[in-house]
Amino acid sequence: xxxxxxxxxxxxxxxxxxxRLPIIRLGYDTFIFPTxxxxxxxxxxxxxxxxxxxxxxxxxxxxxxxxxxxxxxAFDSIQHIKRDVNFxxxxxxxxxxxxxxxxxxxYIHMFRGIYYGSHKSPREVLWIVGVVIxxxxxxxxxxxxxxxxxxxxxxxxxxxxNLFGAFPLVGESLTNWLWGGFAVDDPTLNRFFxxxxxxxxxxxxxxxxxxxxxHVPGNNNPTGVxxxxxxxxxxxxxxxxxxxxxxxxxxxxxxxVAFVFFIPDALNHPDNYIRxxxxxTPPHIVPEWYYLPFxxxxxxxxxxxxxxxxxxxxxxxxxVLPWLDTSKVRSMRYRPLAKLFFIIFVLACIGLGxxxxxxxxxxxxxxxxxxxxxAPVGFSFLWFARILTLYYYAFFVVILPVLGxxxxxxxxxxxxxxxxxxxxxxxx
Amino acid sequence: xxxxxxxxxVIATAALGLIxxxxxxxxxxxxxxxxxxFEGVFGTYDKAAAQRGFQVYQESCTNCHSMKxxxxxxxGEAGGPFYDEEHPNANENPVIKAIAAMFTxxxxxxxxxDMFERPAKPFDRFPSPFANEQAARASNGGAxxxxxxxxxxxxxxxxxxxxxxxxSYEDDAPEGVELRDGxxxxxxxxxxxxxxxxxxxxxxxxxxxxxxxxxEQMAHDVVTFMAWASDPKMEERxxxxxxxxxxxxxxxxxxxxxxxxxxxDVEH
Ligand code: HEM
Numbered sequence: 001x002x003x004x005x006x007x008x009x010x011x012x013x014x015x016x017x018x019x020r021l022p023i024i025r026l027g028y029d030t031f032i033f034p035t036x037x038x039x040x041x042x043x044x045x046x047x048x049x050x051x052x053x054x055x056x057x058x059x060x061x062x063x064x065x066x067x068x069x070x071x072x073x074a075f076d077s078i079q080h081i082k083r084d085v086n087f088x089x090x091x092x093x094x095x096x097x098x099x100x101x102x103x104x105x106x107y108i109h110m111f112r113g114i115y116y117g118s119h120k121s122p123r124e125v126l127w128i129v130g131v132v133i134x135x136x137x138x139x140x141x142x143x144x145x146x147x148x149x150x151x152x153x154x155x156x157x158x159x160x161x162n163l164f165g166a167f168p169l170v171g172e173s174l175t176n177w178l179w180g181g182f183a184v185d186d187p188t189l190n191r192f193f194x195x196x197x198x199x200x201x202x203x204x205x206x207x208x209x210x211x212x213x214x215h216v217p218g219n220n221n222p223t224g225v226x227x228x229x230x231x232x233x234x235x236x237x238x239x240x241x242x243x244x245x246x247x248x249x250x251x252x253x254x255x256x257v258a259f260v261f262f263i264p265d266a267l268n269h270p271d272n273y274i275r276x277x278x279x280x281t282p283p284h285i286v287p288e289w290y291y292l293p294f295x296x297x298x299x300x301x302x303x304x305x306x307x308x309x310x311x312x313x314x315x316x317x318x319x320v321l322p323w324l325d326t327s328k329v330r331s332m333r334y335r336p337l338a339k340l341f342f343i344i345f346v347l348a349c350i351g352l353g354x355x356x357x358x359x360x361x362x363x364x365x366x367x368x369x370x371x372x373x374x375a376p377v378g379f380s381f382l383w384f385a386r387i388l389t390l391y392y393y394a395f396f397v398v399i400l401p402v403l404g405x406x407x408x409x410x411x412x413x414x415x416x417x418x419x420x421x422x423x424x425x426x427x428x
Numbered sequence: 429x430x431x432x433x434x435x436x437x438v439i440a441t442a443a444l445g446l447i448x449x450x451x452x453x454x455x456x457x458x459x460x461x462x463x464x465x466f467e468g469v470f471g472t473y474d475k476a477a478a479q480r481g482f483q484v485y486q487e488s489c490t491n492c493h494s495m496k497x498x499x500x501x502x503x504g505e506a507g508g509p510f511y512d513e514e515h516p517n518a519n520e521n522p523v524i525k526a527i528a529a530m531f532t533x534x535x536x537x538x539x540x541x542d543m544f545e546r547p548a549k550p551f552d553r554f555p556s557p558f559a560n561e562q563a564a565r566a567s568n569g570g571a572x573x574x575x576x577x578x579x580x581x582x583x584x585x586x587x588x589x590x591x592x593x594x595x596s597y598e599d600d601a602p603e604g605v606e607l608r609d610g611x612x613x614x615x616x617x618x619x620x621x622x623x624x625x626x627x628x629x630x631x632x633x634x635x636x637x638x639x640x641x642x643x644e645q646m647a648h649d650v651v652t653f654m655a656w657a658s659d660p661k662m663e664e665r666x667x668x669x670x671x672x673x674x675x676x677x678x679x680x681x682x683x684x685x686x687x688x689x690x691x692x693d694v695e696h
Contacts, residue, residue, distance in 0.1 A: 037696045079497045079578065082661065089661035090668065235694060243690045247683035254676045261669025262469045265581060273582035273658075420695050 003231050004034055030211070034234035035241050036221035038420050042112040043219070043241075044248030045105050050207065051249050052102045052256075057200050059095040067147065069193035071186045074149035075275045093264035099141050100267045101256045103290035106134060107349075114321070115342055117330030118220040124322040126213035131318045133206045138291070138315075140199040143192040145288055150272030155285045157184045157192070163298070166305040183278065223419045224330025225412055233416035284359060292356030293349050297392070299360050300385040310389065317396045324396050326404030334410040338403050345395045348388045355385035457616050459588040460595065462648065466655055467587075472663050473656045478509035480635055481653025484646045486530075488627050489576070492568060494556035497577035498657055500528045501550040507663045509656060519550045531555050569610035571623030580651070580658040587651050592616035594647035597626040 007028040009015045018025055066085050068077040081088035110130070113119050119127035146157045161178050165171040180187030218227060218234075227233045235241070259266060267289060271282050287295050294311045301307035317324070332339045360382035367378040413419035465474035482503065485495075503510045504518030515521035528548045533555050536543035548555065558564035565572050580586035596616035601607045611621040628643045635641055656662075 037694060076497060083497070083502070089665055093665075235696075239690050240694070243683065243687045247680065247687045250676055250680040250683050254673065254680065257669065257672050257676060261665050261672065264665070270582050270584050270586070273578045 003234075004032060004236065007032075030215070031236075031238040031242065033215060033218075033237040034227070034230050035219055035237045036227060036233060036416050037235045037240075038221050038223065038416055039219065039241065039244075040222050041248055042108070042116075042222075044245050045109040045112065047245035048249055048252045049102065049105050049109060051253075052098055052105060053200070053203065053207065056095060056098050056102060057204070059091045059098065060197070060200065062091055063095055064193075064197060067193075069147070069190050071149060071189055071276070074147060074189060078148045090260070093260045097256065097259045097264060097267065099144060100288070100290065101252075101259075102137065103141065105252070106137065107290075110134070111346060114325075114345075115332050115339075116220055116222060117224050117325065117327070117332070119322045120325060120330050121322070122217040123213075123220060126210060126217070127322055128319055129206055129210045129213055131315070133203055133210065134318075135315060136199055136203050136206070140196060140203065141288065141290065143196040143199075146189065146192050147196060148272060149189065149276045151274045151276055151280070151282050152269045152272040152285070154184060154276035154278065155282055156287050157188065159285055160287075161188070163304075163308045163311075166308045168305070220330060221416060222331060222333065223413055223416060224333070225414075225416055225419070228415050229417070286357055289353065289357070292354075293352035294356070296352045296356035296381075296385040297389045299356075300382065300389045314389075314392060317393070321396060321400075325400040327400075327407065327409070328404070329409040329412065331412075334412050335403070335407055336410065337407045338400070341395060341399050341403070344391065348391045348395070352385060352388045352392065355381045355388065360385065457592075457618065457620075459585055459616065460592045462588060462591050464587050464648075464652060464655065466652070466662060469666060469669075471666070473507070473509070474652055475509055475511075476637060477649045477652040478656050479653075480633075480637070480639060480646075481649035481651065482509055483633050483635065484628070484650040485576070485653055487633050489650065490554075490557060492557055492564070492573040492624070493576050494558070494573075495554045495576040495657060496556060497553075497575075499551060499553050500524060500531070500548060502657075502660060503527060504550070505660070507656070507660055509653065521550075524550045528552065569623055573624065576654055576657055578658045580655045582658075586658070587655055589616070590654065591647050591651045593622075594628055594650070595644055 007018075007022075007025040009018045009024070014024060017023070063081060066077065066081045066088065068074055078092065082092050083089070085091075113127060113130070142156075142160060146153045161175055161184060164178060165175045167174060176182060178188070179185065180191060269286060286292070294314060297314055298307040298311040301310050327335060327338065329335055332342055358381045360380065362381050363376060363378040364381055364384045365378050366376040369375065370377050465471055465477065501518040501524060502508055504515065504521040504524035505511060506516070508518070510521065510523045510527070511518075512521050512523065515524075518524050528550045531548035531552070531554070532545050533548045533552050534543050535546050538544055558567065561572060574582075580590065583589045593614060593616045596614050598613050598615060601613035601620070605613065605620055607613060608621060611623060612625055613620055614622045614624075628646045630643060631641050632646065633641050639645060
């Protein structure tokens with residue numbers, strides 16, 4: 001490993017410290033890490049996520065200094081932050097939009113993982129830690145959205161916590177336990193605030209495990225071919241990827257900032273500017289956009305318990321994905337059929353999001369009008385969501401397992417270095 | 429930077445998904461398309477319109493609507509309708525002091541333990557027309573006039589919606605619509621029947637700048653005022669936004685240049 005001589009403490013102090021707490025060595029090993037030379041921009045989203053996570057934590061801590069978790073005061077305290085706290089008008093949308101940006105980045109990061117087979121051996125644990133992070137992000141985002149105590153906060157919380165009532169026998173006691181009472185109320189708001197404050201630190205800890213689990217097998221890469229010769233196939237992470245990540249982070253921040261400063265409410269629902277009112281149910285209760293695909297699955301099943309299981313199952317299936325995808329070839333670049341099904345899968349997820357934003361009785365397209373009432377009839381979002389849910393599951397439990405056995409992959413490059421040498425145009 | 433076709437497609441679909449996913453279904457009556465000075469990434473509040481709008485608010489709307497989250501001083505703060513560079517501290521702005529003095533607030537208890545009334549000061553919140561929700565409903569045939577503090581943000585297409593609502597009253601309900609007792613017909617309101625009686629009529633207020641007080645003009649002005657009330661930091665936010673964007677753009681160019689320089693001699 002001539003290109004990677006390792007940390008060599010020079011000064012007396014460094015040697016002294018290295019023998020006691022090799023923290024400089026840790027940093028060195030983390031950043032002078034052999035990284036495949038062919039990573040594309042899809043590999044920058046991990047770093048982007050780390051930056052947004054820090055931004056969320058910092059803005060969140062400051063918001064928590066001014067926020068009041070009480071049903072009578074929470075709504076007003078958000079307005080107080082936006083109107084009277086120095087730079088509160090900037091911190092509040094940074095945090096709210098930041099949540100959306102975090103999910104945008106994490107979805108890209110996860111799709112990237114599935115496409116390039118990053119979840120497969122030897123990176124299963126890395127992937128599973130990722131899925132746990134994702135679950136915690138979902139919980140954190142949900143509880144955060146409740147805090148402003150607007151109409152969507154309250155009713156979203158009511159709908160989602162009520163789901164736990166679907167479980168037989170324990171359902172009712174479980175929901176009452178979650179609420180700390182007999183409805184979503186002050187105790188609920190307080191515990192959500194407490195958990196919303198602490199969970200991001202749990203996520204931070206898991207991100208450290210995630211990076212640790214990354215540094216044992218090393219990065220996957222767009223060819224999916226393992227590193228064979230460290231000198232030829234890899235480059236030290238610093239400066240090559242620190243600078244590439246930095247560029248990508250700045251570009252991503254431009255998107256982030258455009259939302260924060262110019263359209264801070266674009267991803268928010270107007271009803272959340274109405275103080276929570278347990279007596280008035282909004283006509284359409286919709287969650288944040290990043291939950292919409294799961295919301296569509298929930299409503300696609302006529303039975304409540306069935307819907308809940310379908311929804312949680314959609315995340316649970318990710319845990320076993322490394323074993324469902326039976327193909328020995330990691331990257332779908334060399335799996336034409338898998339690639340096709342993958343693209344349909346991405347579209348299905350977006351379609352499910354679309355269905356989640358609509359009411360199930362709305363029509364995707366009309367085929368005619370009802371003879372008796374004159375109302376349009378056609379293909380409803382309910383059925384749209386059902387078909388897509390079916391595809392979502394089929395992709396994981398049928399298509400990927402079977403394809404791995406029957407598909408004939410294209411030829412793969414012999415090595416990472418060979419793949420970049422022939423100066424062929426890069427293909428995702 | 430080589431972005432493959434697949435990459436571009438996926439980015440485009442993801443962006444589209446974001447937009448489609450969040451555009452919630454709006455099935456209300458059609459809105460009038462009016463333009464406002466504060467729209468778009470360069471938009472600012474038309475100060476004269478916001479001042480006129482405040483007059484309309486004060487002479488008509490305050491009879492029923494509260495605006496609890498705003499203080500009178502807000503009117504004179506940077507970005508506000510009566511901001512005056514000579515008096516950056518709104519509490520010392522004579523216009524704001526004069527406006528405050530027009531309101532009466534309850535204060536106390538005094539040293540005897542009694543509540544008392546006094547003219548408002550700039551630091552006071554805007555007083556509410558009713559003591560509580562029940563009183564407000566009782567005076568409005570059961571309907572609750574919503575608070576103005578964030579009302580424009582709380583409605584889809586807030587400015588267009590409120591403008592349409594204020595200008596779509598009709599004296600007679602169309603045939604087949606049975607108006608309930610105390611209700612008024614308004615084509616822009618969901619269901620057509622609204623508890624609020626028409627709040628604007630020709631020459632309701634007399635504008636000191638000579639602008640003709642038509643219903644449309646007053647509606648447009650009061651919406652400008654309400655939009656400011658809902659989002660008073662908008663101008664500051666957009667101004668800062670441009671500085672941040674330019675900063676990041678230059679930063680991105682530098683990073684891209686450095687990236688190219690670092691990678692110049694390696695094949696990848
Ligand atoms: C806070 C959230 C997360 C952070 C900060 C984070 C961070 C990172 C970083 C820095 C990398 C290395 C650079 C890269 O490949 O982009 C990485 C790789 C990876 N992450 Fe994450 N991650 C997060 C969430 C997730 C989730 C939710 C999953 C999957 C469910 C996931 C799965 C993976 C996988 C499989 C890799 C290895 C990719 C490869 O080498 O091909 N991560 N992550």
